[in-house]
Amino acid sequence: MSIFHAMNISGSGLTTQRLRMDVVASNIANAQSTRATVNENGEFEPYRRKMVVMEPQEKTFSSFLQKAQNRKALSGVTVSEIVEDDEPFKIVYNPNHPDADEQGYVQLPNVDPLQEMVDLMSATRSYEANITAFNASKGMLMKALEIGK
Amino acid sequence: MDPIIHSIANAMPPQTVKAKTTPQKAHQSFADTLKNAIDHVNKTQILSDKKTEALASGNIDDLHDVMITAQKASITLETAVQIQRKVIDAYNEMMRMQI
Numbered sequence: 001m002s003i004f005h006a007m008n009i010s011g012s013g014l015t016t017q018r019l020r021m022d023v024v025a026s027n028i029a030n031a032q033s034t035r036a037t038v039n040e041n042g043e044f045e046p047y048r049r050k051m052v053v054m055e056p057q058e059k060t061f062s063s064f065l066q067k068a069q070n071r072k073a074l075s076g077v078t079v080s081e082i083v084e085d086d087e088p089f090k091i092v093y094n095p096n097h098p099d100a101d102e103q104g105y106v107q108l109p110n111v112d113p114l115q116e117m118v119d120l121m122s123a124t125r126s127y128e129a130n131i132t133a134f135n136a137s138k139g140m141l142m143k144a145l146e147i148g149k
Numbered sequence: 150m151d152p153i154i155h156s157i158a159n160a161m162p163p164q165t166v167k168a169k170t171t172p173q174k175a176h177q178s179f180a181d182t183l184k185n186a187i188d189h190v191n192k193t194q195i196l197s198d199k200k201t202e203a204l205a206s207g208n209i210d211d212l213h214d215v216m217i218t219a220q221k222a223s224i225t226l227e228t229a230v231q232i233q234r235k236v237i238d239a240y241n242e243m244m245r246m247q248i
Contacts, residue, residue: 004221014213134217141224145231 005074006137012057012076013130019079020123023050024116031111034099044099047109049085054078085110190229197222 027049030036036047057063057076066073087110095104197219203209 004224007217007221011213011217014217015211018211018213131213134220138220138224142227145227148235 003141007134009074009076010130010134010137012078013133014127016052016054016077016079017123017127017130020052021120021127023052023082024120024123026050027111028113028116028120031109031113031116033109034097034106036109046089046107047111049087049109049111051083051085052079053081053083055080186229186232190225193218193222193225 030047033047035044037045039045054077057078058073060075063073063075089107089110091105092108093104094100094106097106100106197215200209200215200218204212204215209215
C-alpha cells in the first residue's frame, strides 16, 4: 500500500534501532564477563563486543519488482548481521581471580563502556528520529484529509 | 494505491457509465464497491485489535509495530469517515435541489 510506504520504512528503522539498543545493552551487561565462550584448548574466553551491520532492505519481492519496472526503489533498513569486535581483550592484574593466568593477569572483555554509552545515545536518537519521520508522514496524510473541509 | 480510495474512485467513474448499464446494475455495483471498501476498513481494525491482543498476551515483542498498525487503522478509518461525509453532503445537496 503506497500511502503507508513511508510508515513501513520508518517502522523498519525502529525495529533496527531497537535491535541496536539490544546489542548495546548486551555489551554493557557483559562488560565484565570472563566466561563467554570456551576456546579449542578448553579455556574460558571473555565476552567479545558485538556490533550490528545494517543494510537497505533490498532483498524483498517488492523492491525487486520496483527495480524491474525501472523505478527507484525506496527501501527500509534491515540488520544484515551482528559481528564481533576483533580488538584485543583488556588485561588486568588480579591474581585472586579464578580466570587469572599463571602470571596473575585476567583477560576482560574488549567492551569500552564510554563507547557503548555513545552508541546507546545514538540508537535512542535514531529511534526518535524515525518516530518523528513517522509522525510527519501521518501528519501529511491527516492534512490531506482536510482538503475541502 | 490504497484499496479503499481505489474502490471508491471506481465506484464513481466520471461520466463514463455505459448506456447499457441498468439502474439496478449500477446500484448493485455501487453497493459491492462500498461493501468492499468498508470490509477493507474493518480488516485494518481487526488487524490492529489482533496485534494489541498479541501484545497484551506477550506474543509480540515490537511495541512500535503495534502502534504503527493502530495508526494505519486510524488513518484508514478517518479516510472512510471523510469519504462518507462527502457522500452524505452530496446526497443532501441533491435533496435540497428545487424541482
